[in-house]
Amino acid sequence: MKATGQSDGQYLYAVIACTEPREFTARGIGERGDVVHTVNYRRLAAVVSNSPNVEYESSRRNMMAHTLVLEEVMEQFDLLPVRFGTIAPAAGSVEARLLAPRYQEFTELLEQMRGRIEVGLKAFWYEGAAVAEVVRENETIRRMRDALNGRSPTETYYERIRLGEEVEHALAQKRTRDEETILARIRPLVHKTRTNKIVSDRMVVNAAFLVDRQNGLQFDDAVRRLSDEFNDRLMFKYFGPVPPYNFVNITVNWEG
Secondary structure (H helix, E strand, C coil): CEEEEEEEEEEEEEEEECCCCCEEEEECCCCCCCEEEEEEECCEEEEEEEEEEEECCCCHHHHHHHHHHHHHHHCCCCEEEECCCCEECCHHHHHHHHHCCCHHHHHHHHHHHCCEEEEEEEEEECCCHHHHHHHHHCHHHHHHHHCCCCCCCCCCHHHHHHHHHHHHHHHHHHHHHHHHHHHHHHHHHCCEEEECCCCCCCEEEEEEEEEEHHHHHHHHHHHHHHHHHCCCCEEEEEEEEECCCCCCCECCCCCC
């Protein structure tokens, strides 16, 4: 970690609705493993641990420490997660610069999160499955492919480029259709949906959902049915509950 000062500050994990001081069993980030506790203001509290004013690296150890605190807090409270590496420069800053001036904002956000969890879902085509479907379903692509048979790559250079463009366009259309089919099954069961960037050629869905805890089993069943229905062409990765990072974005200006 990179030092930015000598005095202790407060490392922030989350904001919760809590009127009484609390301590948690998970140890705080950093080599010292300070006690995780609350800084309370009226009906809100920040979950913090004492920390030197340092810049924490996004190492597995540090990320795990941060995550373990959030997991314990989530068992007992709805929470607003704070971005990894956020440190109040002094203990008094948490109340004066965070909880007091943003009390109404955080209260309203916590009301929106009440009884809800975030879950994530990713879906991927199996290797080669989508391309095979595109070729099978698209007569133009089949003709372009067949026209290359027995001809050298040099002779057919530009034709191969055009074929690649046609395949890419057809795959984009197929991805849109598949994504909408999947999301249409999920949306009635969730409070909010956020679709994130597609990060690989085989990825079809990369989404996060804000779900009422009471609908958790229905959501599980819906994902299971999707997996059973599309098991010959799509692989699903389902994870959660996790802190609602996709639906809450707390940034702090300690100098403001």
